[in-house]
Amino acid sequence: MTDSSAATRAKFELDGRTLTVEDVVNIARRLKNVECVLSGEALERIEASRALKQELISEELPIYGVTTGFGDSAHRQISSRKTAELQRNILRFMGCGTGRISPPEVARATILLRVNCLARGNSGVRRELVELMLAFLRHDIVPLIPERGSCGASGDLVPLSYVGSALTGHGEVLYGGEVRDVKEVLEELGLEPLELEAKEGLAITNGTSFMSAYAALAVWDSMELAFVADVGTAMASEALLGNRAHFDAFIHENKPHPGQVKSAGLIRELLAGSELSKEIDQILSGNGLGDRGYRELERNIQDKYSIRCAPHVTGVLRDTLTWVKKWVETEINSSDDNPLFDATGRTVHSGGNFYGGHVVQAMDSLKIALANVADLLDRQLELLVDEKFNNGLTPNLIPRLTPDDPRAGLHHGFKGMQLACSSMVAEACRLSGPVSVHSRSTEAHNQDKVSMGSIAARDARTIVELAQNVAAIHLIAACQALDLRGPEGMSPKTRAAYGKIRERVPFxxxxRRMERDIKEVVELIRSGRIREAVLSA
Structure with a gap:
């Protein structure tokens, strides 16, 4: 999505009410060639709330953050002559972020969500401010936002100050693949830095757009992971000569959690036609005991829990995502600002919509569900690589070698991959602990209860990335196991997933070193190409 293609872009209207997680992903990752614009109704609301703000300022009323100081300085009123400088100062003293710079997709999403918040028309800002933010999206001017510094109430003050600074011509941005001074970039594009007026610095910084950007992207990637985890389970079931009757509709309809039912149904669909993972009547075929009082079965009639109970784990992720997605979409279509101007009621309201309580609770829950799915896949990987449990496959999935082969005893196959997988799962589990209970009283005890939403959302992002890598290792190992077992016995749909992976990763x-193989499959997962291959088979 480059500026030279602007003439061919479809218009995407922001109205503060209808933005979806999918929209955020498409714009933040530049997957669709669209130009974001404000709806006509949003423009009218913005202008009405700004007019009310100017009217109230002229009456010399104390308005929080407009004609008073910030936080515990709210009892200190200033004259209207000082209001613009006050807004410049919030961007200055909040410029204390630390840690690595947020990915460009997060910065784009942050700007998008801030625009959508302001589009509700309750924040008292000028349309020029919002239109400059839209210009940043249009030209792909990406503010450099340090990850750390937000307590999640009053919103993401520190991270969002870097967006405000860039809008006013201060700081550095990523533009055209290079880090450059924002003032030079704006001049090159014929754009003027913003001169803030009353309330505008606070309106930019005092909201949940930064944490919600991480949250929206994490939700989307988690939805893809739920699908891929079920694909991995189906492939593991085949590689281990499993029992696909574990996923029979009768079982799961009698414990009808929607996510569990959906996962079991998908795995059952994926295994349809498999000659490796069999139905129970195929497993039980034979002459019975006869005159014997005991016999050893050739195949186990029950698989281990990591296979048999997989829908009870991935299904929890699916059900968690149902309400988490709803909460995140409510958040990104809200006025997460303070104070709010009610143009209809002709008054201003001070409240706490900047509090990231729903975001932190959603992300804490999502983290736990994701970590459990990563652990599930790691347990399945153990079954695949361990010769004690993999039903006749080679140790660590090495190629089949005869004892007199010169390479015999030299190769260790997926031993390192399992170690790496276990390490990442341990890290994911460590990060899955709740952040919402770690509120710290801060800012002279004005912010005496805070959400820590951005920390939870960043942790969710990290667990997503870990789980993607775990899933990639699992899928590569499953393909190796199925090559050793005989891929001709796979079902049509698992064969499609196998084929897509084998386009990138050879037997x-x-x-050999395999970090590039992992990276290739992570990209397949993240892009949805495995899903596309499976569903089209």
Whole structure:
């Protein structure tokens, strides 16, 4: 999505009410060639609330953050002559972020969500401010936003101050693949830095757009992971000569959690036609005991829990995502600002809509569900690589070698991959602890209860990335196992997933570095190409 293509872009209207997680992903990751614009109704609301703000200022009323100081300085009123400088100062003293710079997709999403908040028309800002933010999106001017510094109430003050600074011509941005001074970039594009007026610095910084950007992207990627986890379970069931009757509709309809039912149904669909993972009547075929009082079955009639109970784990992620997505979409279509100007009621309201309580609770829950799915896949990987449990496959999935082969005893296959997988799962589990209970009283005890929403959302992002890598290792190992088992026995749909992965990652014929293989499959997962291949089979 480059500026030279602007003439061909479809208009995407922001109205503060109808933005979806999918919209955020498409714009933040530049997957669709669209130009964001304000709806006509949004423009009218913005202008009406700004007019009310100017009217109230002229009456010399104390308005929080407009004609008073910030936070515990709210009892200190200033004259209207000082209001613009007050807004410049909030961007200055909040410029204390630390840590690594947020990814460009997060910065784009943050700007998008801030625009959508202001589009509700309750924040008292000028349309020029919002239109400059839209210009940043149009030209892909990406503010450099340090990840750390937000307590999640009053919103994401520190991270969002870097957006405000860029809008006013201060700081550095990523533009055209280079880090540059924002003032130079704006001049090059014929754009003027914003001169803030009353309330505008606060309106930019005092909201949940930064945490919600991470949250929206994490939700989307988690939805893809739920699908991929079920694909991985189906492939593991085949590689281990499992029992696909574990996913029979009768079982799951009698414990009808929607996510569980959906996961079981998908796995059952994926395994349809498989000659490796069999129905129970195929497993039980034979002459019975006869005159014997005991016999050893050739195949176990029950798989281990990590296979048999997979819908009870991935299904929890699916059900968690149902309400988490709803909460996040409510958040990104809200006035998460303070104070709010009611143009209809002709008054101003001070409240706490900047509090990220719903975001932190959603992300804490999502983290736990994601970590459990990562752990599930790691347990399945153990079954695949361990010769004690993999039903006749090779140790660590090395190629089949005869004892007199010169390579015999030299190769260790997926031993390192399992170690890496276990490490990442341990990290995911460590990060899954709740952040919402770690409120700290801060800012002279004015912010005496805070959400820590951005920390939870960043942790969710990290667990998503770990789980994507875990899933990639699992899928590569499953393909190796199925090559050893005989891929001709796979179902049509699992064969489609296998084929897509084999386009990027070859059979492991001997020990080699595999970090690039992992990266390739993570990209397949993240892009949805595995889903596309499976669903089209």
């Amino acid at each position: 492991l014929s001997g020990d």
